[in-house]
Structures are given as C-alpha cells and as structure tokens.
Amino acid sequence: MTMRCPNCGQxxxxxxxxxxxxxxxxxxxxRRQAMNEDDFASSSFEGTRQSMGEQASAAQSGRTDQMAPDEKRYPARPMKWYKFLIYFSLVLTGFANIWTGVGAVLGMQYETKSQAAQxxxxxxxxxxxxxIYGVLLILLGVYALIVRQYLAGFKAKGPKMLLIMYIVSLVIEVAYIAASSLISGVNLLTASESGTMLISSMIVSLFMIGANKVYFDKRAHLFNK
Known part of the structure; x- marks a missing residue:
C-alpha cells in the first residue's frame, strides 16, 4: 500500500x-486517514461515482478539521526553486567558483602565461x-557546497547561510573591481563590455538576495532541524 500526500498526491x-x-x-x-482512504478505495471500487465523490468530499472536510496546527498555520507552497538550488544551482556555483578561483591564482584570466607575466x-x-581574489573564490565555492548540504537537510541555518553566500559573493566582486581599478588606473565599471558584465552581475546578485529572502521566509517552518 502506498501513502500519498493529501495536498498534492505525491x-x-x-x-x-x-x-x-x-x-x-x-x-x-x-497518516492514518490517508491509509484508511486507500483501503476504502480498494474495497469499494465497484461503487457508483456519485457515492465515491460524496465520501471523498466528506473525508476531505474531516481532514481539514483535523489538520495539524503547523499545517493550518503554514499553507503548503511549491518547492521547485528549492529543488533547483540543491540539485543544480548551488552545485554548479560551488564548482564554478572553485574553478574560477584556481584560474585567478594561476593568472589564467589573461589567456596565456606570457600575457599574465606582462x-x-x-x-x-x-x-x-x-x-587573494582566487583564494576567496575557492573558499566561497566550498561554502556553496556546504550551504547545499544544509538546505538539502532542511537545517535551520540553511536559508541564512544561502543569503550570506550571495552577500559575500557581491562584496568580493565589488572589492575586486575597486581594487583592480585603483591598481591599474582603469575604471573597470566604465570599460566597455567588461563593465557591462560586472554591473549585470551585481544587479543579479542583489536580486537573488532579495528574492531568496522572501522565498525562504515563507518556508521557514520547513527548516527546523
């Protein structure tokens, strides 16, 4: 016998x-009601559709009256973004930061060793x-993978750690741009395509901070371990 979620059927x-x-x-x-409904459906399959509809409505009404306090207080919400984060986004972000960090330490952003030397x-x-920038990115990449584990385990600190990750990432990028501009004497924010990409990256980071804060605040009751 398979038990299903009374809200979405999972x-x-x-x-x-x-x-x-x-x-x-x-x-x-x-849980008991879901199992009883499963048994009832199996034994009364020969009944009329009208009768089964009336019984299902009555059962649903009874379930609403007997819902747990948490279920009454916190309505069920979709979790597609959460799944995207733990199964794809955070994993990709973690390894991408580690790769970019190693490249920065080795000077790979200048395409060739001779150009980097120049x-x-x-x-x-x-x-x-x-x-310094590369080492920070490597640490940030490892942190992203740790955040992924906390969220996947519904740990209470998970959502807060995610926001910290986005904030730290934004601070590192802004600090690197400012320091690079001072050292080179070139304002990277106004430097053609590179400036546009940097500004876009900062806007995306700000959006992610706000959007994830709202998203996980509405689901805070799920992260209580």
Missing amino acids: RLADEAGRCPVCGTVIDEET VYAVYPGLHVLDI
Whole structure:
C-alpha cells in the first residue's frame, strides 16, 4: 500500500514527516486517514461515482478539521526553486567558483602565461590581488557546497547561510573591481563590455538576495532541524 500526500498526491514513505514536494506536514492523524482512504478505495471500487465523490468530499472536510496546527498555520507552497538550488544551482556555483578561483591564482584570466607575466610586470600589485581574489573564490565555492548540504537537510541555518553566500559573493566582486581599478588606473565599471558584465552581475546578485529572502521566509517552518 502506498501513502500519498493529501495536498498534492505525491507518493510518501510510510515514515515521512512532511511532503518533500509541497511541504505539507504529515501527522499521525493525517497518516492514518490517508491509509484508511486507500483501503476504502480498494474495497469499494465497484461503487457508483456519485457515492465515491460524496465520501471523498466528506473525508476531505474531516481532514481539514483535523489538520495539524503547523499545517493550518503554514499553507503548503511549491518547492521547485528549492529543488533547483540543491540539485543544480548551488552545485554548479560551488564548482564554478572553485574553478574560477584556481584560474585567478594561476593568472589564467589573461589567456596565456606570457600575457599574465606582462600584466604583472607593469602592475605587480595586481598579481597579489588576483591571488587573494582566487583564494576567496575557492573558499566561497566550498561554502556553496556546504550551504547545499544544509538546505538539502532542511537545517535551520540553511536559508541564512544561502543569503550570506550571495552577500559575500557581491562584496568580493565589488572589492575586486575597486581594487583592480585603483591598481591599474582603469575604471573597470566604465570599460566597455567588461563593465557591462560586472554591473549585470551585481544587479543579479542583489536580486537573488532579495528574492531568496522572501522565498525562504515563507518556508521557514520547513527548516527546523
């Protein structure tokens, strides 16, 4: 016999405490009722559609009256963005930051070693800055993978750690742009395509901070471990 979520119909393990899709809390009363409804459907399949519809409506009404306090207080919400974060975005972000960080430490952003040597010969301070920037990106990449684990485990600190990750990423980018501009004497924010990309990146970071704050505030009751 397979138990299903009374809200979205997702198949659940017998010991499930909440629906992994919509977040509905599965208490003992809801679990027992779901199993009873499953047994009833199997034994009365020959009944008329009208009768079954009336019984289902009555059962749904009874379930609403007997919902757990958490389920009454916190309506079920979609979790597609959460799944995108833990299964794709944070994993990609983590490894991308690590890769970019290693490249910055090695001077790979200048395409060839000879070009990197020429740049560093003219701006020796830029070499030190690139190494510091690269190390910070590597640490940020590792942190992103840790955040992914906290969110996947519904840890209470997970959403806050995610916001910290976006904020730190934004601070690192702004600091690197400012320091690079001072060392090279070139305002990178006004430098053609590179400036446009940097500004776009900062706007996206600000949007992600705000959007994720709203998203996870509405689902804070799910992250309580």
